[in-house]
Amino acid sequence: MYTIQGYSKVKTLEEAYELNQKRSSTIIGGGMWLRLGNRSIGTAIDMSDLGLNQIEETETEFVIGAMTSLRDIECHAGLHQYFNGMMKEAMKGIVGTQFRNTATIGGSIYQRFGFSDPLTALLALDTTVEMYAGGMIPLDKFVIMDYDNDVLVRIHIKKDRTQAAYQSFRNAKTDFPVLTAAVSRRDGKLKVVIGARPGRAVVAKCPDVLASAPTEEDVKKFSGRVAEMVSFGTNMRASAEYRKILAEVLVKRAIMEILEQTSPEATGGVCK
Numbered sequence: 001m002y003t004i005q006g007y008s009k010v011k012t013l014e015e016a017y018e019l020n021q022k023r024s025s026t027i028i029g030g031g032m033w034l035r036l037g038n039r040s041i042g043t044a045i046d047m048s049d050l051g052l053n054q055i056e057e058t059e060t061e062f063v064i065g066a067m068t069s070l071r072d073i074e075c076h077a078g079l080h081q082y083f084n085g086m087m088k089e090a091m092k093g094i095v096g097t098q099f100r101n102t103a104t105i106g107g108s109i110y111q112r113f114g115f116s117d118p119l120t121a122l123l124a125l126d127t128t129v130e131m132y133a134g135g136m137i138p139l140d141k142f143v144i145m146d147y148d149n150d151v152l153v154r155i156h157i158k159k160d161r162t163q164a165a166y167q168s169f170r171n172a173k174t175d176f177p178v179l180t181a182a183v184s185r186r187d188g189k190l191k192v193v194i195g196a197r198p199g200r201a202v203v204a205k206c207p208d209v210l211a212s213a214p215t216e217e218d219v220k221k222f223s224g225r226v227a228e229m230v231s232f233g234t235n236m237r238a239s240a241e242y243r244k245i246l247a248e249v250l251v252k253r254a255i256m257e258i259l260e261q262t263s264p265e266a267t268g269g270v271c272k
Protein backbone atom coordinates (compact mmCIF):
# COMPACT_ATOMS: atom_id res chain seq x y z
CA MET A 1 0.00 0.00 0.00
CA TYR A 2 1.29 3.49 -0.78
CA THR A 3 1.34 6.38 1.67
CA ILE A 4 0.64 10.01 0.80
CA GLN A 5 2.22 12.91 2.71
CA GLY A 6 0.49 15.75 0.84
CA TYR A 7 -2.42 16.12 -1.57
CA SER A 8 -3.08 18.77 -4.20
CA LYS A 9 -6.23 19.07 -6.28
CA VAL A 10 -4.77 21.21 -9.05
CA LYS A 11 -6.66 23.98 -10.85
CA THR A 12 -4.46 24.10 -13.95
CA LEU A 13 -2.31 21.77 -16.01
CA GLU A 14 0.64 24.06 -15.41
CA GLU A 15 0.25 23.50 -11.67
CA ALA A 16 0.11 19.72 -12.22
CA TYR A 17 3.25 19.83 -14.35
CA GLU A 18 5.19 22.04 -11.91
CA LEU A 19 4.31 19.82 -8.94
CA ASN A 20 5.17 16.69 -10.92
CA GLN A 21 8.76 17.87 -11.47
CA LYS A 22 9.58 16.91 -7.89
CA ARG A 23 10.69 13.27 -7.71
CA SER A 24 8.49 12.54 -4.71
CA SER A 25 5.32 13.81 -6.45
CA THR A 26 2.98 11.53 -8.37
CA ILE A 27 -0.06 12.09 -10.53
CA ILE A 28 -2.94 9.93 -9.36
CA GLY A 29 -5.07 8.66 -12.24
CA GLY A 30 -7.49 6.01 -11.03
CA GLY A 31 -4.89 4.88 -8.47
CA MET A 32 -5.55 1.23 -9.32
CA TRP A 33 -1.96 0.42 -10.25
CA LEU A 34 -0.36 2.77 -7.73
CA ARG A 35 -2.26 1.16 -4.85
CA LEU A 36 -0.37 -2.10 -5.46
CA GLY A 37 2.99 -0.45 -4.80
CA ASN A 38 4.45 0.70 -1.51
CA ARG A 39 5.72 4.13 -2.52
CA SER A 40 5.83 7.01 -0.12
CA ILE A 41 4.35 9.86 -2.17
CA GLY A 42 5.31 13.42 -1.23
CA THR A 43 2.49 15.13 -3.11
CA ALA A 44 -0.37 13.25 -4.74
CA ILE A 45 -1.52 15.30 -7.72
CA ASP A 46 -5.24 15.05 -8.42
CA MET A 47 -6.30 16.32 -11.86
CA SER A 48 -9.98 15.49 -11.49
CA ASP A 49 -11.03 19.18 -11.54
CA LEU A 50 -9.51 19.79 -14.99
CA GLY A 51 -12.38 18.43 -17.09
CA LEU A 52 -10.17 15.71 -18.54
CA ASN A 53 -12.73 12.94 -18.04
CA GLN A 54 -14.43 13.59 -21.38
CA ILE A 55 -14.43 12.04 -24.84
CA GLU A 56 -14.97 14.62 -27.55
CA GLU A 57 -15.80 13.70 -31.13
CA THR A 58 -15.03 16.26 -33.83
CA GLU A 59 -15.21 16.05 -37.62
CA THR A 60 -11.64 14.75 -37.78
CA GLU A 61 -10.82 12.99 -34.50
CA PHE A 62 -11.77 11.58 -31.13
CA VAL A 63 -10.13 13.41 -28.24
CA ILE A 64 -9.99 11.46 -24.97
CA GLY A 65 -9.04 13.27 -21.74
CA ALA A 66 -6.41 11.56 -19.58
CA MET A 67 -8.82 11.13 -16.65
CA THR A 68 -11.41 9.29 -18.76
CA SER A 69 -12.20 5.87 -17.31
CA LEU A 70 -11.64 2.72 -19.34
CA ARG A 71 -15.34 2.00 -18.89
CA ASP A 72 -16.34 5.31 -20.52
CA ILE A 73 -14.19 4.39 -23.52
CA GLU A 74 -15.71 0.91 -23.63
CA CYS A 75 -19.22 2.39 -23.63
CA HIS A 76 -18.70 5.35 -25.98
CA ALA A 77 -21.14 4.99 -28.86
CA GLY A 78 -19.09 7.11 -31.31
CA LEU A 79 -15.86 5.15 -30.79
CA HIS A 80 -17.78 1.91 -30.94
CA GLN A 81 -19.45 2.80 -34.20
CA TYR A 82 -16.39 4.31 -35.88
CA PHE A 83 -13.89 1.57 -35.05
CA ASN A 84 -16.17 -1.42 -35.52
CA GLY A 85 -16.54 -2.25 -31.82
CA MET A 86 -12.77 -2.56 -31.39
CA MET A 87 -12.43 -0.34 -28.31
CA LYS A 88 -15.14 -2.20 -26.41
CA GLU A 89 -13.46 -5.49 -27.28
CA ALA A 90 -10.11 -4.17 -26.03
CA MET A 91 -11.50 -2.90 -22.71
CA LYS A 92 -14.00 -5.55 -21.74
CA GLY A 93 -11.45 -8.16 -20.57
CA ILE A 94 -9.71 -5.81 -18.10
CA VAL A 95 -10.59 -7.14 -14.64
CA GLY A 96 -14.26 -6.13 -14.13
CA THR A 97 -16.72 -3.28 -14.63
CA GLN A 98 -16.04 -1.61 -11.26
CA PHE A 99 -12.31 -1.70 -11.94
CA ARG A 100 -12.77 -0.16 -15.39
CA ASN A 101 -14.96 2.57 -13.86
CA THR A 102 -11.90 3.71 -11.91
CA ALA A 103 -8.78 2.99 -13.99
CA THR A 104 -8.01 5.85 -16.38
CA ILE A 105 -6.69 5.93 -19.92
CA GLY A 106 -4.02 8.45 -18.82
CA GLY A 107 -2.59 6.04 -16.23
CA SER A 108 -2.84 3.14 -18.70
CA ILE A 109 -1.05 4.79 -21.61
CA TYR A 110 1.47 6.78 -19.54
CA GLN A 111 2.63 3.56 -17.90
CA ARG A 112 3.01 1.66 -21.23
CA PHE A 113 2.45 -1.71 -19.59
CA GLY A 114 3.83 -4.76 -21.38
CA PHE A 115 0.41 -6.42 -20.98
CA SER A 116 -1.69 -3.46 -22.04
CA ASP A 117 -4.92 -4.00 -23.97
CA PRO A 118 -5.56 -0.27 -24.69
CA LEU A 119 -1.97 0.27 -25.87
CA THR A 120 -2.30 -2.58 -28.38
CA ALA A 121 -5.63 -1.28 -29.68
CA LEU A 122 -4.63 2.38 -29.92
CA LEU A 123 -1.35 1.56 -31.70
CA ALA A 124 -3.32 0.01 -34.54
CA LEU A 125 -5.13 3.34 -35.06
CA ASP A 126 -3.68 6.73 -35.97
CA THR A 127 -3.17 7.80 -32.35
CA THR A 128 -1.25 10.76 -30.95
CA VAL A 129 -0.51 11.44 -27.30
CA GLU A 130 -0.78 15.07 -26.13
CA MET A 131 1.79 15.77 -23.40
CA TYR A 132 1.81 19.05 -21.45
CA ALA A 133 5.48 19.88 -22.15
CA GLY A 134 6.30 17.39 -24.92
CA GLY A 135 3.40 18.38 -27.17
CA MET A 136 1.88 15.99 -29.68
CA ILE A 137 3.75 12.67 -29.91
CA PRO A 138 2.67 9.81 -32.20
CA LEU A 139 1.87 6.79 -30.03
CA ASP A 140 4.36 4.55 -31.85
CA LYS A 141 7.13 6.96 -30.75
CA PHE A 142 5.72 7.47 -27.24
CA VAL A 143 5.62 3.72 -26.62
CA ILE A 144 9.42 3.41 -26.87
CA MET A 145 10.22 6.59 -24.93
CA ASP A 146 11.59 6.49 -21.37
CA TYR A 147 9.45 7.64 -18.46
CA ASP A 148 9.78 11.31 -17.55
CA ASN A 149 7.90 13.83 -15.40
CA ASP A 150 5.61 15.12 -18.12
CA VAL A 151 1.82 15.07 -17.85
CA LEU A 152 -0.29 13.12 -20.29
CA VAL A 153 -3.20 15.42 -21.12
CA ARG A 154 -5.23 13.85 -23.91
CA ILE A 155 -5.21 11.11 -26.51
CA HIS A 156 -6.18 11.94 -30.09
CA ILE A 157 -7.41 9.31 -32.52
CA LYS A 158 -7.78 10.34 -36.14
CA LYS A 159 -11.04 9.59 -37.92
CA ASP A 160 -9.56 8.31 -41.15
CA ARG A 161 -12.05 5.62 -42.19
CA THR A 162 -9.91 2.92 -40.62
CA GLN A 163 -11.47 -0.49 -40.10
CA ALA A 164 -10.26 -2.23 -36.96
CA ALA A 165 -10.50 -5.45 -34.98
CA TYR A 166 -9.13 -6.59 -31.61
CA GLN A 167 -8.35 -10.02 -30.20
CA SER A 168 -6.84 -11.18 -26.93
CA PHE A 169 -6.29 -14.43 -25.11
CA ARG A 170 -6.35 -14.95 -21.33
CA ASN A 171 -5.75 -18.14 -19.39
CA ALA A 172 -8.58 -17.10 -17.07
CA LYS A 173 -11.12 -14.28 -17.13
CA THR A 174 -9.88 -11.12 -15.28
CA ASP A 175 -6.22 -12.24 -15.53
CA PHE A 176 -3.63 -10.30 -17.54
CA PRO A 177 -3.69 -11.26 -21.22
CA VAL A 178 -1.28 -13.91 -22.51
CA LEU A 179 -1.31 -12.17 -25.89
CA THR A 180 -3.13 -9.26 -27.54
CA ALA A 181 -3.49 -8.44 -31.23
CA ALA A 182 -5.05 -5.53 -33.07
CA VAL A 183 -5.39 -5.11 -36.82
CA SER A 184 -6.51 -2.08 -38.77
CA ARG A 185 -7.07 -1.60 -42.49
CA ARG A 186 -7.02 1.69 -44.33
CA ASP A 187 -7.03 2.06 -48.10
CA GLY A 188 -6.52 -1.70 -48.33
CA LYS A 189 -3.34 -1.57 -46.21
CA LEU A 190 -3.14 -3.65 -43.05
CA LYS A 191 -1.44 -2.62 -39.81
CA VAL A 192 -0.86 -5.39 -37.28
CA VAL A 193 -0.01 -4.78 -33.62
CA ILE A 194 0.95 -7.49 -31.16
CA GLY A 195 1.09 -6.93 -27.41
CA ALA A 196 1.57 -8.79 -24.13
CA ARG A 197 4.45 -10.61 -25.88
CA PRO A 198 5.00 -10.11 -22.81
CA GLY A 199 6.79 -6.83 -23.69
CA ARG A 200 5.28 -3.53 -24.80
CA ALA A 201 3.06 -3.76 -27.87
CA VAL A 202 4.81 -3.47 -31.25
CA VAL A 203 3.69 -2.72 -34.78
CA ALA A 204 4.62 -5.86 -36.70
CA LYS A 205 6.61 -5.46 -39.89
CA CYS A 206 4.24 -7.08 -42.37
CA PRO A 207 6.37 -9.11 -44.78
CA ASP A 208 4.11 -8.69 -47.80
CA VAL A 209 0.69 -7.50 -48.85
CA LEU A 210 -2.38 -9.63 -48.55
CA ALA A 211 -4.23 -10.41 -51.80
CA SER A 212 -7.22 -8.11 -52.39
CA ALA A 213 -9.74 -10.95 -52.01
CA PRO A 214 -7.81 -13.43 -49.84
CA THR A 215 -8.96 -16.91 -48.97
CA GLU A 216 -8.85 -18.09 -45.35
CA GLU A 217 -5.69 -20.03 -46.26
CA ASP A 218 -4.04 -16.82 -47.58
CA VAL A 219 -4.88 -15.06 -44.31
CA LYS A 220 -3.49 -17.96 -42.27
CA LYS A 221 -0.19 -17.90 -44.21
CA PHE A 222 0.05 -14.11 -43.92
CA SER A 223 -0.62 -14.26 -40.16
CA GLY A 224 2.02 -16.96 -39.76
CA ARG A 225 4.58 -14.77 -41.52
CA VAL A 226 3.65 -11.78 -39.35
CA ALA A 227 4.15 -13.90 -36.21
CA GLU A 228 7.63 -14.82 -37.52
CA MET A 229 8.57 -11.13 -37.57
CA VAL A 230 7.80 -10.47 -33.87
CA SER A 231 9.83 -11.53 -30.86
CA PHE A 232 8.09 -13.26 -27.96
CA GLY A 233 9.14 -14.03 -24.43
CA THR A 234 8.33 -16.55 -21.74
CA ASN A 235 6.77 -15.78 -18.38
CA MET A 236 4.56 -17.55 -15.82
CA ARG A 237 1.55 -17.29 -18.17
CA ALA A 238 3.00 -18.82 -21.34
CA SER A 239 6.13 -19.74 -23.25
CA ALA A 240 7.50 -17.78 -26.20
CA GLU A 241 6.66 -20.71 -28.51
CA TYR A 242 3.05 -20.78 -27.35
CA ARG A 243 2.72 -17.00 -27.79
CA LYS A 244 3.97 -17.28 -31.36
CA ILE A 245 1.31 -19.86 -32.18
CA LEU A 246 -1.32 -17.69 -30.47
CA ALA A 247 -0.16 -14.65 -32.46
CA GLU A 248 -0.81 -16.43 -35.74
CA VAL A 249 -4.30 -17.44 -34.57
CA LEU A 250 -5.28 -14.05 -33.13
CA VAL A 251 -3.97 -12.07 -36.11
CA LYS A 252 -5.82 -14.40 -38.48
CA ARG A 253 -9.05 -13.97 -36.49
CA ALA A 254 -8.71 -10.19 -36.47
CA ILE A 255 -8.07 -10.04 -40.23
CA MET A 256 -10.99 -12.37 -40.94
CA GLU A 257 -13.17 -10.12 -38.76
CA ILE A 258 -12.14 -7.09 -40.78
CA LEU A 259 -12.85 -8.88 -44.05
CA GLU A 260 -16.30 -9.87 -42.84
CA GLN A 261 -17.04 -6.69 -40.91
CA THR A 262 -20.65 -5.64 -40.50
CA SER A 263 -22.07 -2.95 -38.22
CA PRO A 264 -20.83 -3.31 -34.60
CA GLU A 265 -24.46 -3.06 -33.57
CA ALA A 266 -24.91 -6.50 -35.10
CA THR A 267 -22.59 -7.86 -32.42
CA GLY A 268 -24.72 -6.63 -29.53
CA GLY A 269 -24.32 -2.84 -29.32
CA VAL A 270 -22.00 -0.78 -27.22
CA CYS A 271 -22.65 -1.64 -23.53
CA LYS A 272 -25.24 -3.75 -21.80
Ligand SMILES: Cc1cc2nc3c(=O)[nH]c(=O)nc-3n(C[C@H](O)[C@H](O)[C@H](O)COP(=O)(O)OP(=O)(O)OC[C@H]3O[C@@H](n4cnc5c(N)ncnc54)[C@H](O)[C@@H]3O)c2cc1C
Binds near residue numbers: 029104115118
Ligand atom coordinates in the same frame (compact mmCIF):
# COMPACT_ATOMS: atom_id res chain seq x y z
C1 LIG B 1 -4.95 -6.07 -10.71
C2 LIG B 1 -4.79 -5.36 -12.03
C3 LIG B 1 -5.09 -6.02 -13.21
C4 LIG B 1 -4.94 -5.36 -14.42
N1 LIG B 1 -5.23 -6.04 -15.62
C5 LIG B 1 -5.06 -5.41 -16.79
C6 LIG B 1 -5.35 -6.06 -18.02
O1 LIG B 1 -5.72 -7.23 -18.07
N2 LIG B 1 -5.16 -5.37 -19.18
C7 LIG B 1 -4.72 -4.07 -19.19
O2 LIG B 1 -4.57 -3.49 -20.26
N3 LIG B 1 -4.47 -3.42 -18.03
C8 LIG B 1 -4.62 -4.05 -16.85
N4 LIG B 1 -4.33 -3.38 -15.69
C9 LIG B 1 -3.87 -1.98 -15.77
C10 LIG B 1 -5.06 -1.03 -15.61
O3 LIG B 1 -5.98 -1.21 -16.66
C11 LIG B 1 -4.62 0.44 -15.64
O4 LIG B 1 -3.88 0.66 -16.80
C12 LIG B 1 -3.76 0.78 -14.45
O5 LIG B 1 -4.49 0.55 -13.26
C13 LIG B 1 -3.30 2.26 -14.51
O6 LIG B 1 -4.40 3.12 -14.57
P1 LIG B 1 -4.78 4.03 -13.30
O7 LIG B 1 -5.74 5.06 -13.78
O8 LIG B 1 -5.19 3.15 -12.19
O9 LIG B 1 -3.35 4.72 -13.04
P2 LIG B 1 -2.64 5.05 -11.65
O10 LIG B 1 -2.42 3.80 -10.86
O11 LIG B 1 -3.32 6.17 -10.99
O12 LIG B 1 -1.25 5.58 -12.24
C14 LIG B 1 -0.34 4.72 -12.90
C15 LIG B 1 0.93 5.54 -13.23
O13 LIG B 1 0.65 6.48 -14.25
C16 LIG B 1 0.95 7.82 -13.79
N5 LIG B 1 -0.07 8.67 -14.35
C17 LIG B 1 -1.42 8.56 -14.21
N6 LIG B 1 -2.05 9.49 -14.95
C18 LIG B 1 -1.08 10.22 -15.57
C19 LIG B 1 -1.10 11.32 -16.47
N7 LIG B 1 -2.24 11.87 -16.91
N8 LIG B 1 0.08 11.82 -16.90
C20 LIG B 1 1.26 11.27 -16.48
N9 LIG B 1 1.33 10.23 -15.62
C21 LIG B 1 0.18 9.70 -15.18
C22 LIG B 1 0.92 7.74 -12.28
O14 LIG B 1 1.69 8.74 -11.68
C23 LIG B 1 1.47 6.34 -12.05
O15 LIG B 1 2.87 6.34 -12.16
C24 LIG B 1 -4.47 -4.01 -14.45
C25 LIG B 1 -4.19 -3.34 -13.26
C26 LIG B 1 -4.35 -3.99 -12.04
C27 LIG B 1 -4.06 -3.23 -10.78
